[in-house]
Amino acid sequence: DAGVIQSPRHEVTEMGQEVTLRCKPISGHDYLFWYRQTMMRGLELLIYFNNNVPIDDSGMPEDRFSAKMPNASFSTLKIQPSEPRDSAVYFCASSLSSNYGYTFGSGTRLTVV
Amino acid sequence: ILNVEQSPQSLHVQEGDSTNFTCSFPSSNFYALHWYRWETAKSPEALFVMTLNGDEKKKGRISATLNTKEGYSYLYIKGSQPEDSATYLCAFLNGGSQGNLIFGKGTKLSVKP
Numbered sequence: 001d002a003g004v005i006q007s008p009r010h011e012v013t014e015m016g017q018e019v020t021l022r023c024k025p026i027s028g029h030d031y032l033f034w035y036r037q038t039m040m041r042g043l044e045l046l047i048y049f050n051n052n053v054p055i056d057d058s059g060m061p062e063d064r065f066s067a068k069m070p071n072a073s074f075s076t077l078k079i080q081p082s083e084p085r086d087s088a089v090y091f092c093a094s095s096l097s098s099n100y101g102y103t104f105g106s107g108t109r110l111t112v113v
Numbered sequence: 114i115l116n117v118e119q120s121p122q123s124l125h126v127q128e129g130d131s132t133n134f135t136c137s138f139p140s141s142n143f144y145a146l147h148w149y150r151w152e153t154a155k156s157p158e159a160l161f162v163m164t165l166n167g168d169e170k171k172k173g174r175i176s177a178t179l180n181t182k183e184g185y186s187y188l189y190i191k192g193s194q195p196e197d198s199a200t201y202l203c204a205f206l207n208g209g210s211q212g213n214l215i216f217g218k219g220t221k222l223s224v225k226p
Binding site for chain 1: 162218219
């Protein structure tokens with residue numbers, strides 16, 4: 001298995017533009033998580049899905065953020081419109097269940113200028 | 114607010130030294146405790162998932178213990194090697210929210226040859 005695949009690896013965009021981050025979880029993993037990594041707050045959970053259904057989106061900062069999981073092999077995190085304070089590394093992770101370690105993707109480094 | 118504290122924030126040791134660091138978490142409504150190893154420019158990798166009070170896990174020179182009653186876990190590295198240099202994250206899973214893994218800020222370990 002190729003692991004959790006995220007794209008793009010790096011994204012530089014101008015303030016106000018729409019940004020879409022993509023994730024392909026490990027096949028067979030029922031859980032998918034989106035995390036954001038910043039210096040100030042460390043790794044924080046934005047949203048997670050179980051069997052493609054969003055379970056907890058309380059970590060999504062505001063309405064500008066949205067996430068979808070149309071099928072078991074694909075998820076997107078969208079920011080519209082983007083702002084400079086959204087600059088961070090966004091990780092996607094998947095897992096069989098809470099009793100198993102999470103497998104993280106390589107992350108997308110987002111810079112909003 | 115559920116908080117996970119790790120100490121120390123950073124640690125510098127010589128090759129061959131044994132070392133340990135601490136993770137503190139809420140002792141109520143415990144479900145699981147995860148440890149991850151995060152090398153620079155890579156993504157976090159799962160080391161251990163522990164669920165039972167008194168659990169001890171081992172992987173090569175790295176081991177971990179868990180005390181759910183008092184809310185702490187120790188990670189031990191025996192005979193540190195330069196390749197052990199990384200940030201070690203612990204993460205707490207609350208029983209009330211099966212997917213919301215709350216991460217500490219990590220302990221950054223540097224091992225000098």
